[in-house]
Amino acid sequence: MSSTAPATDHVPDLPSDRSPDHRPDHSRVAVIGAGSWGTALALQIARTGHRVALWGHDPEHIAALVRDRENRAFLPGFALPPAVQPEADLATALRGAVDVLLVVPSQFFADMLDQVAPLLSDGQGLAWATKGFEPGSARLLHQVAMERVGERDLGVLSGPSFAAEVARGLPTAIAVAASRLEFAQHLANLVHGGSFRAYTQDDLIGVQVGGAAKNVLAIATGIADGLGFGANARAALITRGLAELIRLGVALGARPETFMGLAGLGDLVLTCTDDQSRNRRLGLALARGRSAQQAMAEIGQEVEGVVTARAVKTLAARLNVEMPISEQVYGVLYEGLTPEEATRHLLERAGKSELD
Numbered sequence: 001m002s003s004t005a006p007a008t009d010h011v012p013d014l015p016s017d018r019s020p021d022h023r024p025d026h027s028r029v030a031v032i033g034a035g036s037w038g039t040a041l042a043l044q045i046a047r048t049g050h051r052v053a054l055w056g057h058d059p060e061h062i063a064a065l066v067r068d069r070e071n072r073a074f075l076p077g078f079a080l081p082p083a084v085q086p087e088a089d090l091a092t093a094l095r096g097a098v099d100v101l102l103v104v105p106s107q108f109f110a111d112m113l114d115q116v117a118p119l120l121s122d123g124q125g126l127a128w129a130t131k132g133f134e135p136g137s138a139r140l141l142h143q144v145a146m147e148r149v150g151e152r153d154l155g156v157l158s159g160p161s162f163a164a165e166v167a168r169g170l171p172t173a174i175a176v177a178a179s180r181l182e183f184a185q186h187l188a189n190l191v192h193g194g195s196f197r198a199y200t201q202d203d204l205i206g207v208q209v210g211g212a213a214k215n216v217l218a219i220a221t222g223i224a225d226g227l228g229f230g231a232n233a234r235a236a237l238i239t240r241g242l243a244e245l246i247r248l249g250v251a252l253g254a255r256p257e258t259f260m261g262l263a264g265l266g267d268l269v270l271t272c273t274d275d276q277s278r279n280r281r282l283g284l285a286l287a288r289g290r291s292a293q294q295a296m297a298e299i300g301q302e303v304e305g306v307v308t309a310r311a312v313k314t315l316a317a318r319l320n321v322e323m324p325i326s327e328q329v330y331g332v333l334y335e336g337l338t339p340e341e342a343t344r345h346l347l348e349r350a351g352k353s354e355l356d
């Protein structure tokens, strides 16, 4: 689909509007969160032949989506096809959908689940494309979901996937992991098609840890590039950052090889090397002397690595995992370290075996 396709006023007549018996429509998905990634995923799910109710928490934002048939606030330039229906009412969005896909930032994930849980019907699967931990507790999001929605299929979509590139239909590959491999396959079928490939996985923990913790490392490489440290430093940060991801993931119960895949190395390389990454851009701004607050305000969108740095610090201490790069990012964000001081701390560390 062309990124310049004209917006259309046509709004489809969804079965949810006329199915009093609430039977699931197996071609319809509820996407919860109408930011850049929720909107891009809605576009992709529509391309694979499904219909989408795209729910957002702000009625004015949803009214603008209905009016403009385009998400001018978060993903400008892409017309919403008729199969995507913006929806302000959560119960209407969920009613009759075969699956519910949460794409809100991690700080709203638990609250959102509290709103969604009483509206879920039997057999509806729950998936998310959020990348982060639960702020405060530092729990993985599947633990938050299990606690709130009980026994049902759970799954996560993660991997190297900038929203605007997916919206443009550029080639993209992601990983999909779930509580049952059949559900992972079912979720993959919702998005797989055209130039978008979805690979199934059974490591629910590893796929989540990779997607969440790489954001902190993207801030680190942004800082290094902003300070002009060059290509050697960037490659070292990515490689030693990968070692941190693996150590944390394994301590949480993940398989190490997951981090060699799309949700690990794939997403780490993407966000550490391309300025489309908001986390990398935050690092670049920190290196220019901006505070985290100033940088977030300039970026104007979610920068998950800022809250994730706290969760990673908590987990590393709790599990006794060495994560020196992530720790220095935490120091810059929360303890008043300058980027130069953080760099010095890393370079002054005693030498060690690479594989320890």
Ligand SMILES: NC(=O)C1=CN([C@@H]2O[C@H](COP(=O)(O)OP(=O)(O)OC[C@H]3O[C@@H](n4cnc5c(N)ncnc54)[C@H](OP(=O)(O)O)[C@@H]3O)[C@@H](O)[C@H]2O)C=CC1
Binding pocket: 033, 034, 035, 036, 037, 038, 055, 056, 057, 058, 061, 074, 103, 104, 105, 106, 108, 112, 129, 130, 131, 132, 161, 162, 163, 164, 300, 301, 302, 304
């Ligand atoms: N953008 C990307 O390229 C990718 C993002 N992700 C992940 O997707 C998740 C969502 O990020 P993204 O779409 O980029 O964020 P954006 O900054 O583009 O959009 C902000 C999102 O926050 C939501 N929001 C704001 N306040 C609230 C609230 N009080 N309650 C519920 N939702 C709220 C908005 O919902 P509303 O529509 O209701 O305003 C909107 O979905 C993050 O975890 C991110 O890491 C993963 C892969 C790629």
Ligand SMILES: O=C(CO)COP(=O)(O)O
Binding pocket: 131, 159, 160, 161, 162, 163, 215, 218, 267, 270, 271, 276, 277, 278, 279, 280, 302, 303, 304
């Ligand atoms: O996770 C992403 C791409 O896979 C998006 O990264 P940023 O949140 O850093 O923009």
